[in-house]
Amino acid sequence: xxxxxxxxxxxxxxxxxxxxxLAMLYPVLWLLASSFKPNQDIFTETGLWxxxxxxxxxxxxxxxxxxxxxxxxxxxxxxxSALAVLGNIVTCSLxxxxxxxxxxxxxxVWFSLMLVTIMLPYHVTLVPQYIIFSELHWINxxxxxxxxxxxxxxxxFVLLMVQFIRGIPRELDESATIDGCNQRTLYFRIxxxxxxxxxxxxxxxTFIWTWDDFFSQMIxxxxxxxxxxxxxxxxxxxxxGSSDWGALLAIxxxxxxxxxxxxxxxxxxxxxxxxTTGLK
Amino acid sequence: xxxxxxxxxxxxxxxxxxxxLPWLIGFFCLTLGPMLGSLYLSLTKYNLLxxxxxxxxxxxxxxxxxxxxxxxxxxxxxxxxxxxxxxRLIFALLVAMALNKGIRGLGLYRTVYYVPSLLGGSVAIxxxxxxxxDSEGIVNKFLGWFGIAGPxxxxxxxxxxxxxxxxxxxxxxxxxxIFLAGLxxxxxxxxxxxxxxxxxxxxxxxxxTLPMLTxxxxxxxxxxxxxxxxxxxxxxxxxxxxxxxxDASMFYTLYLYLKGFAYFDMGYASALAWIMLIIxxxxxxxxxxxxxxxxxxxxxxxxR
Numbered sequence: 001x002x003x004x005x006x007x008x009x010x011x012x013x014x015x016x017x018x019x020x021x022l023a024m025l026y027p028v029l030w031l032l033a034s035s036f037k038p039n040q041d042i043f044t045e046t047g048l049w050x051x052x053x054x055x056x057x058x059x060x061x062x063x064x065x066x067x068x069x070x071x072x073x074x075x076x077x078x079x080x081s082a083l084a085v086l087g088n089i090v091t092c093s094l095x096x097x098x099x100x101x102x103x104x105x106x107x108x109v110w111f112s113l114m115l116v117t118i119m120l121p122y123h124v125t126l127v128p129q130y131i132i133f134s135e136l137h138w139i140n141x142x143x144x145x146x147x148x149x150x151x152x153x154x155x156x157f158v159l160l161m162v163q164f165i166r167g168i169p170r171e172l173d174e175s176a177t178i179d180g181c182n183q184r185t186l187y188f189r190i191x192x193x194x195x196x197x198x199x200x201x202x203x204x205x206t207f208i209w210t211w212d213d214f215f216s217q218m219i220x221x222x223x224x225x226x227x228x229x230x231x232x233x234x235x236x237x238x239x240x241g242s243s244d245w246g247a248l249l250a251i252x253x254x255x256x257x258x259x260x261x262x263x264x265x266x267x268x269x270x271x272x273x274x275x276t277t278g279l280k
Numbered sequence: 281x282x283x284x285x286x287x288x289x290x291x292x293x294x295x296x297x298x299x300x301l302p303w304l305i306g307f308f309c310l311t312l313g314p315m316l317g318s319l320y321l322s323l324t325k326y327n328l329l330x331x332x333x334x335x336x337x338x339x340x341x342x343x344x345x346x347x348x349x350x351x352x353x354x355x356x357x358x359x360x361x362x363x364x365x366x367x368r369l370i371f372a373l374l375v376a377m378a379l380n381k382g383i384r385g386l387g388l389y390r391t392v393y394y395v396p397s398l399l400g401g402s403v404a405i406x407x408x409x410x411x412x413x414d415s416e417g418i419v420n421k422f423l424g425w426f427g428i429a430g431p432x433x434x435x436x437x438x439x440x441x442x443x444x445x446x447x448x449x450x451x452x453x454x455x456x457x458i459f460l461a462g463l464x465x466x467x468x469x470x471x472x473x474x475x476x477x478x479x480x481x482x483x484x485x486x487x488x489t490l491p492m493l494t495x496x497x498x499x500x501x502x503x504x505x506x507x508x509x510x511x512x513x514x515x516x517x518x519x520x521x522x523x524x525x526x527d528a529s530m531f532y533t534l535y536l537y538l539k540g541f542a543y544f545d546m547g548y549a550s551a552l553a554w555i556m557l558i559i560x561x562x563x564x565x566x567x568x569x570x571x572x573x574x575x576x577x578x579x580x581x582x583x584r
Contacts, residue, residue: 151306252404
């Protein structure tokens with residue numbers, strides 16, 4: 001009797017969780033479904049499932065505008081994100097190794113400064129950074145989006161890796177030192193291979209944040225040929241209401257696809273990464 | 281011995297600084313330098329074309345005494361933070377607790393509830409949000425079933441804040457995942473012992489779960505406040521991109537952006553940025569200062 005009641009309450013709980021989950025996913029499902037509907041059906045059809053199924057939206061959207069297709073925008077986003085990921089992995093792990101394993105003068109000072117920069121809102125450095133980049137003639141290039149990542153500017157990932165490296169037993173270092181490793185080779189032979197999970201977490205988050213980083217892309221890129229996906233979508237979209245909604249939604253689906261695929265493929269690293277470090 | 285040790289330390293120093301070099305360059309050229317730069321610029325009039333013109337505290341004076349848009353955007357942003365942060369954390373905590381007790385299919389549920397956090401920052405979802413909250417959108421249809429005539433959430437300046445808050449609350453998944461990890465840390469024997477002592481579910485929540493979770497809550501609170509204060513994309517895309525309709529989407533960051541990059545009043549924008557930094561620092565400071573009264577660390581060093 002008791003177990004049956006428990007089963008019931010468990011079932012009710014599951015149903016409730018599933019219902020809320022579906023409500024949560026509704027916007028995403030709506031987006032997906034509408035992208036396959038003909039333009040005139042998008043706002044009139046109440047049901048999610050398209051009555052008339054069409055790929056026209058994708059074809060129309062992909063064309064882009066003024067002769068530049070979305071292939072270009074996707075290529076730009078991919079290039080920027082890939083270089084950003086690489087930069088963060090390389091430079092953040094270098095800094096993290098120094099903080100976690102090496103002894104040097106003013107270490108405490110640098111480390112606390114690093115912690116402070118994590119909490120710093122980027123607006124407070126925004127204007128001078130813009131001026132610096134414009135003095136370097138880097139406006140309308142990808143450098144402002146990539147170079148900071150190659151200077152370990154996302155201190156968050158430095159901290160993530162420092163904490164991870166601290167969890168690696170020091171005995172490994174010691175025995176490697178006896179076997180003739182110096183501090184440089186220690187990094188490459190011992191720390192880096194063991195750091196891979198943290199590197200993957202960093203890579204995933206850097207990718208997603210760079211892919212979605214509408215603000216900096218908007219500030220630094222105005223040349224249509226350099227547009228990223230986010231800028232392309234914003235340009236397709238007309239707030240006053242005369243957008244080609246089908247095309248807009250189709251491209252929106254495509255823009256979310258890379259992030260979703262990466263998330264599903266690396267879920268474990270992803271959710272554990274958030275749980276242990278409190279990312280975002 | 282002594283000299284060899286010193287030279288060892290020197291080589292250590294050199295290697296360490298070599299490893300640290302990219303970060304150091306970044307710190308000086310992208311963080312510290314620009315911070316001081318923006319402090320200086322905030323005391324000037326500067327439009328990027330001619331060189332900065334020193335005007336002392338005039339920018340700040342104008343902001344505090346003669347800029348109704350600043351006051352409005354600050355109030356609006358505070359409203360947004362005060363509405364979205366607690367709602368988001370409460371939702372995250374409730375769902376995390378529902379998912380915690382050894383439920384089957386946890387992995388799947390966790391994924392589903394995380395998806396909004398994953399996608400929510402994109403322009404695409406902000407555009408979808410406009411449609412969902414449109415006067416003919418699904419939200420109003422849903423309200424219609426209960427006989428409530430929903431307003432035009434997006435077009436009417438009085439209501440625009442609520443879809444933006446909803447968009448933030450919708451992304452409670454990331455906080456939920458952190459709560460889930462925190463809940464897992466609470467030893468089960470605490471619950472067993474309290475059950476023996478006759479404590480009910482609600483009492484257990486307030487006497488065990490909540491206190492044990494306060495360190496996680498504390499962390500979540502600070503990060504969510506800092507992030508919420510900087511919200512930009514939803515305000516930019518759900519509004520008309522210029523703060524409208526009638527300044528209803530004029531969030532602080534949007535105002536700063538418009539001042540700096542639409543009107544090219546870089547000095548003024550820098551002053552706004554510094555005021556924002558101070559506000560965030562004060563808010564964080566308040567949370568930190570009060571933390572010793574409500575954050576409980578299980579290692580016996582209560583609140584220290």
